[in-house]
Amino acid sequence: MASYDAKLRIEGAEEPPINVVIDLTDDRLVVKAGDMELADWQRDEIRIAAQLDGFHVLAEGEEVVLDIRDDARFAVELGFRQAHPHLRRRMAAVLREQESAGWSAGGSD
Numbered sequence: 001m002a003s004y005d006a007k008l009r010i011e012g013a014e015e016p017p018i019n020v021v022i023d024l025t026d027d028r029l030v031v032k033a034g035d036m037e038l039a040d041w042q043r044d045e046i047r048i049a050a051q052l053d054g055f056h057v058l059a060e061g062e063e064v065v066l067d068i069r070d071d072a073r074f075a076v077e078l079g080f081r082q083a084h085p086h087l088r089r090r091m092a093a094v095l096r097e098q099e100s101a102g103w104s105a106g107g108s109d
Helices: 071-078 085-100
Strands: 002-010 018-025 028-033 036-042 047-051 054-059 062-068
Touching: 002 071, 018 062, 018 071, 036 054, 047 071, 054 071, 062 071, 071 085
Parallel strands: none
Antiparallel strands: 002 018, 002 062, 018 028, 028 036, 047 054, 054 062
């Protein structure tokens, strides 16, 4: 299971973002704040778009924005192939690092 520290905000809301942990396990995206589970989505039930202000997640008629601390590794793990130029450069660095360590984004060879 991969976990990522993030800040979550609801698109269009004025409330400040909250600290969350994102777990990617068994093709699910689970969002937790402390011990409270805020969301548990099957990845094929949501849409995720990498934008300049974070990853926009569309689920259950709502849009949340996740500002992931390790955004490049998160994008690579999700299988992103397109993103804004700054994120693409960081993703390329992660992929090079993984290749040099003998790991590929598609799993073991």
